[in-house]
Amino acid sequence: MCGIVGYIGDKNAYPILIKGLQRLEYRGYDSAGIAIHNSSLKTFKKKGKVNELETFVADKDTRGYIGIGHTRWATHGEPGNANAHPHTSMNGNFVLAHNGIIENYAELKEDLLKKGFVFQTETDTEVLVNLIEYFYNLNEVNNAELAVRLALSKVVGAYGIVILCKNEKDRIIAAKMGSPLVIGIGQGEYFLASDAGPIVEYTNSVIYLNDGNVAIIGKNSLTLKTIGNAPVNFKITKIDLSIGDIEKGDFDHYMLKEIFEQPKTIQDTYRGRIKPEQKDIVLGGLLDVFPKIVQAKRIIIIGCGTSWHAALLAEYLIEEYARVPVEVEYASEFRYRKPIINPGDVIIAVSQSGETADTLAAIKMAKKQGALILGICNIVGSSIARETDAGVYTHAGTEIGVASTKAFTAQVTVLSLFAFKLAKARGQIDQEFYEMLINEMLDIPDKVQTILLRNSNIKKVAEKYKDAVNALYLGRGYLFPVALEGALKLKEISYMHAEGYAAGEMKHGPIALVDDNLPVIVVSAKDGYYEKVLNNIQEVKARKGNIIAVVTESNNKLRNMADDIFEVPESHPAVAALLTVIPLQLFAYYIAVMRECNIDQPRNLAKSVTVE
Numbered sequence: 001m002c003g004i005v006g007y008i009g010d011k012n013a014y015p016i017l018i019k020g021l022q023r024l025e026y027r028g029y030d031s032a033g034i035a036i037h038n039s040s041l042k043t044f045k046k047k048g049k050v051n052e053l054e055t056f057v058a059d060k061d062t063r064g065y066i067g068i069g070h071t072r073w074a075t076h077g078e079p080g081n082a083n084a085h086p087h088t089s090m091n092g093n094f095v096l097a098h099n100g101i102i103e104n105y106a107e108l109k110e111d112l113l114k115k116g117f118v119f120q121t122e123t124d125t126e127v128l129v130n131l132i133e134y135f136y137n138l139n140e141v142n143n144a145e146l147a148v149r150l151a152l153s154k155v156v157g158a159y160g161i162v163i164l165c166k167n168e169k170d171r172i173i174a175a176k177m178g179s180p181l182v183i184g185i186g187q188g189e190y191f192l193a194s195d196a197g198p199i200v201e202y203t204n205s206v207i208y209l210n211d212g213n214v215a216i217i218g219k220n221s222l223t224l225k226t227i228g229n230a231p232v233n234f235k236i237t238k239i240d241l242s243i244g245d246i247e248k249g250d251f252d253h254y255m256l257k258e259i260f261e262q263p264k265t266i267q268d269t270y271r272g273r274i275k276p277e278q279k280d281i282v283l284g285g286l287l288d289v290f291p292k293i294v295q296a297k298r299i300i301i302i303g304c305g306t307s308w309h310a311a312l313l314a315e316y317l318i319e320e321y322a323r324v325p326v327e328v329e330y331a332s333e334f335r336y337r338k339p340i341i342n343p344g345d346v347i348i349a350v351s352q353s354g355e356t357a358d359t360l361a362a363i364k365m366a367k368k369q370g371a372l373i374l375g376i377c378n379i380v381g382s383s384i385a386r387e388t389d390a391g392v393y394t395h396a397g398t399e400i401g402v403a404s405t406k407a408f409t410a411q412v413t414v415l416s417l418f419a420f421k422l423a424k425a426r427g428q429i430d431q432e433f434y435e436m437l438i439n440e441m442l443d444i445p446d447k448v449q450t451i452l453l454r455n456s457n458i459k460k461v462a463e464k465y466k467d468a469v470n471a472l473y474l475g476r477g478y479l480f481p482v483a484l485e486g487a488l489k490l491k492e493i494s495y496m497h498a499e500g501y502a503a504g505e506m507k508h509g510p511i512a513l514v515d516d517n518l519p520v521i522v523v524s525a526k527d528g529y530y531e532k533v534l535n536n537i538q539e540v541k542a543r544k545g546n547i548i549a550v551v552t553e554s555n556n557k558l559r560n561m562a563d564d565i566f567e568v569p570e571s572h573p574a575v576a577a578l579l580t581v582i583p584l585q586l587f588a589y590y591i592a593v594m595r596e597c598n599i600d601q602p603r604n605l606a607k608s609v610t611v612e
């Protein structure tokens with residue numbers, strides 16, 4: 001949440017900063033601001049999106065070769081011009097942009113108030129920038145880097161920060177604890193950003209800062225140290241990301257682009273892992289720990305939101321095929337509820353961003369209790385990826401639309417391969433069945449493509465239901481998590497209230513909602529639940545609900561009962577989620593477009609939830 005950028009070099013900083021903020025806007029878009037050092041510190045801030053800042057700044061003097069910027073997702077203080085970052089210290093010596101939360105800001109503020117500091121905003125960030133100024137003004141300090149380190153030694157909380165000091169116009173100071181920060185290395189220039197997106201167009205050499213790192217960056221020098229002033233060695237990583245990966249191309253929205261990328265991203269995710277010649281699955285990132293996983297007494301999978309839905313699906317797959325007990329937990333609950341973690345438990349954290357605060361905290365807690373921790377992340381080098389003992393990347397590419405689509409199908413792909421491999425290794429399925437599952441997976445990209453080609457029908461159905469007030473999504477077995485995911489997609493981007501339910505639970509409450517205004521989206525496959533789902537549909541029909549059914553091509557019974565259908569190709573039930581979710585993503589997308597919602601940046605949301 002919140003995106004920060006920085007630049008120091010020979011180029012004008014402003015265009016680099018503004019473009020960087022646009023690339024990071026998915027992280028927050030309540031307000032934006034930049035500060036430029038050009039003999040003096042100049043700060044420009046504006047409520048709203050980055051383009052509003054751009055318009056506001058258009059006639060201002062933004063010249064300067066050093067600058068920082070911020071796009072905000074409000075935590076402390078309402079979204080507005082004053083609360084926008086960067087924040088300036090009381091005497092104007094420092095400006096600071098911050099991603100994260102300073103937990104002990106209230107007590108620090110009280111102390112500073114007693115020392116005569118005056119505050120303009122309600123933000124925790126203004127407390128931090130004033131704390132830095134307080135230390136700077138002590139006679140024995142008067143050095144920006146030392147002041148920053150002394151201030152950070154008093155801070156409890158999470159931060160990625162970039163700082164400019166009025167009297168030190170040849171450097172940016174940055175620090176990280178909990179919130180991500182990447183430094184891009186150019187020729188005589190450095191770039192800073194919350195993720196590599198704003199950097200790729202200039203360089204592919206980056207350094208991912210670790211927690212507790214403080215960076216002192218000049219245009220030709222970079223020093224990393226700890227808050228306590230110990231030197232830190234850094235590793236330069238080459239990133240494999242291109243500009244095409246992070247641009248919309250011909251699509252109207254990132255979300256639509258990402259939905260349409262799924263045949264490729266699913267293939268990218270299994271490529272190199274499914275070995276068609278050997279008829280085997282090899283998860284390279286887990287090789288060292290796999291014997292331990294095979295012996296696991298229990299697997300606990302944690303995640304949030306869409307990642308939690310992928311985890312839930314994995315529970316069904318692993319228990320059915322590998323016969324290992326699985327528990328699925330919301331990371332936000334798991335981290336606080338004092339769970340029992342036994343030796344022999346394996347914890348899997350699922351996260352697109354690899355930065356979700358609750359998931360990160362949950363694995364840190366489980367690690368202390370000695371569990372083997374695995375990560376399934378999309379962002380290479382992310383905090384969760386680095387915190388885990390081993391893991392598998394999802395290779396979905398950069399996902400910019402706030403509503404997760406291709407990351408979900410990539411997570412499901414990895415978790416399915418994991419379940420199939422584990423089932424085989426534990427002797428629960430034979431080679432023939434294993435090969436059948438592998439072949440089913442190999443067929444998925446073409447089948448997804450077939451569904452995408454039918455998007456005009458999905459658009460027509462969306463037109464019919466776009467003004468509904470509520471929607472109910474039903475599924476059973478593997479398709480229950482898909483129902484949850486479909487409902488989440490609809491509510492987050494179209495603001496239509498939607499509930500996902502296990503179809504069998506309907507008569508225990510949600511059936512009361514059914515009337516002739518309610519669209520009921522039924523996700524079904526010809527699996528062991530099929531007849532039962534048909535009964536559930538009869539119950540809805542008897543109460544005049546409108547049925548939209550996701551059906552397979554030969555599924556005539558359901559087709560005849562439904563008011564509208566989304567057709568998907570036949571598949572084995574174990575991989576059906578990867579197909580049935582696609583029309584639900586498109587349905588949510590088209591409804592949101594028709595309701596004129598902001599698709600890629602839905603209100604109140606942010607892509608990477610780095611605060612709890």
Ligand code: F6R
Nearest residue numbers: 305306307351352353356403404
């Ligand atoms: C929904 C969505 C969120 C995320 C959740 C976890 O479309 O994107 O629900 O799935 O915030 O994020 P990650 O996967 O980054 O941990």
